[in-house]
Amino acid sequence: MDLRYLRRRVTNVFNLGMAVLTTLLGLFWLFWILYTTARYGYHSLGLRLFTQDTPPPGAPGGLRNAFVGSLIMIGVGIVVGTPIGVLAGTYLAEFAGRKRIGEIVRFFNDILLSAPSIVLGLFVYSVVVTTMGNFSGLAGGLALAIVLLPVVVRTTDEMLRLVPSTMREAAMALGSPYWRVVLQVTYRAARSGILTGVLLGVARISGETAPLLFTALNDQFWSTNLARPMANVPVTIFQFAMSPYSGWQHLAWAGALVATLAVLGLSIFSRFLIRQRNN
Amino acid sequence: MSSRLTRLWDPLFKGTTAVLAYLVLTLLVAICLALLHEGWAAFKTFGWHFLISKAWDPANNKFGALIPIYGTLVSSLIAVVIAVPVSLGIALFITELAPRWLRQPVAAAIELLAAIPSIIFGMWGLFAFAPWFSNYEPWINDHLGSIPGIGALFRGPPFGIGMLTAGIILAIMIIPFIAAIMREVFLLTPPLLKESAYGVGATTWEVVRNVVLPYTRTAVSGGIFLGLGRALGETMAVTFVIGNAHSVSASLLNPGYSIAAALANEFTEAFSPLYKSSLIALGFILFVITFIILVLAKLLLMRLERAQGETT
Numbered sequence: 001m002d003l004r005y006l007r008r009r010v011t012n013v014f015n016l017g018m019a020v021l022t023t024l025l026g027l028f029w030l031f032w033i034l035y036t037t038a039r040y041g042y043h044s045l046g047l048r049l050f051t052q053d054t055p056p057p058g059a060p061g062g063l064r065n066a067f068v069g070s071l072i073m074i075g076v077g078i079v080v081g082t083p084i085g086v087l088a089g090t091y092l093a094e095f096a097g098r099k100r101i102g103e104i105v106r107f108f109n110d111i112l113l114s115a116p117s118i119v120l121g122l123f124v125y126s127v128v129v130t131t132m133g134n135f136s137g138l139a140g141g142l143a144l145a146i147v148l149l150p151v152v153v154r155t156t157d158e159m160l161r162l163v164p165s166t167m168r169e170a171a172m173a174l175g176s177p178y179w180r181v182v183l184q185v186t187y188r189a190a191r192s193g194i195l196t197g198v199l200l201g202v203a204r205i206s207g208e209t210a211p212l213l214f215t216a217l218n219d220q221f222w223s224t225n226l227a228r229p230m231a232n233v234p235v236t237i238f239q240f241a242m243s244p245y246s247g248w249q250h251l252a253w254a255g256a257l258v259a260t261l262a263v264l265g266l267s268i269f270s271r272f273l274i275r276q277r278n279n
Numbered sequence: 280m281s282s283r284l285t286r287l288w289d290p291l292f293k294g295t296t297a298v299l300a301y302l303v304l305t306l307l308v309a310i311c312l313a314l315l316h317e318g319w320a321a322f323k324t325f326g327w328h329f330l331i332s333k334a335w336d337p338a339n340n341k342f343g344a345l346i347p348i349y350g351t352l353v354s355s356l357i358a359v360v361i362a363v364p365v366s367l368g369i370a371l372f373i374t375e376l377a378p379r380w381l382r383q384p385v386a387a388a389i390e391l392l393a394a395i396p397s398i399i400f401g402m403w404g405l406f407a408f409a410p411w412f413s414n415y416e417p418w419i420n421d422h423l424g425s426i427p428g429i430g431a432l433f434r435g436p437p438f439g440i441g442m443l444t445a446g447i448i449l450a451i452m453i454i455p456f457i458a459a460i461m462r463e464v465f466l467l468t469p470p471l472l473k474e475s476a477y478g479v480g481a482t483t484w485e486v487v488r489n490v491v492l493p494y495t496r497t498a499v500s501g502g503i504f505l506g507l508g509r510a511l512g513e514t515m516a517v518t519f520v521i522g523n524a525h526s527v528s529a530s531l532l533n534p535g536y537s538i539a540a541a542l543a544n545e546f547t548e549a550f551s552p553l554y555k556s557s558l559i560a561l562g563f564i565l566f567v568i569t570f571i572i573l574v575l576a577k578l579l580l581m582r583l584e585r586a587q588g589e590t591t
Contacts (some may be wrong), residue, residue, distance in 0.1 A: 008482055008485070009482065011482075011484060012482035012483060012484040012485070014316040015371075015484040015487075016371070016375075016376060016483060016484060018364075018368055019367075019368040019369070019371040019375075019376060020368075020371070020372055020376065021368070022364070022365045022366075022367075022368025022369055023368060023369045023372040023373070023385060025365060025391075026365065026369050026388075026454055026458070027385070027388055027389070028387075028391065029392065029451050030388055030391060030392045030395075030402075032407070033392075033395060033399065033403045033407075034395075036402075036403045036406070036407040037399055037402075037403065040406070060328065084302065086300050087295060087299045087300075087303065088296065088299040088300040088303055089294045089300075090296045090302035091293075091296035091297050091299065093301060094296070095293055095296065095297065096300070104304070105300050105301070105303055105304060107577060108302050108304055108307050108380065108408075110302060110572065110573075110577055111307065111573045111574065111577065112306065112307055113571070114505065114508050114509060114569075114573050114576075115307075115310075115512065115566070115569060115570070116512020116513070116514070116565060116566070116569055117514070118510070118512065118514040118539050118541065118542055118543065118562070118565075119310065119314070119512065119562050119565060119566045119569075120310070122314060122542065122546075122559060123309070123310040123313050123314065125546075126313045126316070126317040126559065127309075127313055130317075143423040146306065149303070149306075150303070153303060168341060176326065177286075177288060177289050178289050178293075179288050179289055179291075179292035179293075180294070182292070188419075203394060204394075206396075207396025207397070207398065207399070208396070208399075209396070209397065209398045209514070209515045210514040210515060210539070210543065213542075213543055213546065213547070214542075214546050214547060217547065229395040231518050234396065234398055234515075237402070238398060238515065238518075238543075239403075241398075241401075241402050241405075241406075241519075242519075249583055252402070253402070256398070256399055256402055259396060259398075259399070260395060260396065260399050263394055263395070263396055264391060264394055264395070267391065268391070271387060
């Protein structure tokens, strides 16, 4: 009897101990990855990183064109993805409610949310790149928009559904048509929540490499032409990190550090917004 | 006049939002059709043989999907096998063990792991993890390699990169997703059930094992499938560490290949139309596999949601 009790206690302590260990393991990986990025990236940080373009092997240079290209394409992604996502999310929350069609769209939106981003890039390649005849910044931006879209749809839907229906009813009782209620009352009430969702989505597309590989490709030189291949940080990091040239590898780490800081900063900031909202 | 305009605005607004919501559905269908269309040449040329052929010979225009499919599935399975117990531990720690003030920070830190761009995982994997891991691969060879039956899985050269490394890094990447879902659904277990178990003298582990896990079983498996779906399509991290060798080998220490890595490495260099079409066909296969896994995951997750809806 005593032995059985002892065995149960030992099992309990052992398994709970493993739970603590696995948590530490998870945190350990996070810090190891951040430490590696910081250590290698720090050496190559400098003003030159932002003022000079990507160099040929062996020459000094920076990542200016890649940063600008990334910003442009992220901009295209936001401009295309956000309005579509917000309006589609509005339909789900305001008009579809618990109707079957709403549930179906929600279901497949979640699938799209987790779909491999390289497949989305392949899709944009086969539709946009083959039509235009060449890789382009526009195609890259559209690929990012497709990655962003389901994130925005989902958060808009969730945030609008959190708005109490009494607010809508109050506005409608004043004789306001439904579209005005949505635009001026529910959007306003859910504004910070939707913004948070967009920010989280932007954090995600800022680090995405796979959808850009066969859409924007890359460019070694300064270019802001959306119809041509465009330099961008993730693909440049990929090429430089895999190259045998140490100068390129250093730049890759510097880019990796900046990208990681930007992405983590954005996600921490948006989480902070959520917390503020919940309080 | 103005009132008629106003009456027009409402259906217009509803219509616009509806069309854009359907666009999400259309997009998924369009992705499927576009990939099938572009990959058709490969399917037509090789037929069903494409799925089971090991050939990948761009010079002679002979392509088969078996090796990348094998690598994708095996690396993702390794990832799930590692990630599930670790995620369970993390979820357990956050929901049952940690003091209240520690829960939120630990949960947030684990979620940050999911925010790190996958290319960073790849670089870290290649330049930091793989060199470190290669020191221990001889040990794996000596100890795990001698186990009869599964020993062959662990005998191989200590390169540091390969199927096992890819699986480990994928595991780290999917842990935040699985752990977050486990954490959320563990909290949904009715306190009454747990307290009853504690009341009859169950230990914390027994409560988790016999009350929390059975109650959340379907949703937990949904979370695992969601993690699997993520792992299958992960590209950049795998491309860095899987070794990109077009061969199939019993040993997990040997380099391998995955669908996503094949696309990332070869697509822009594919010189012949059939080569390109074969790669897109690979992408189509990846899409179909992940689609099935993700649908399964969603359906499992929805079952708990529905049960919750009925009880509350």
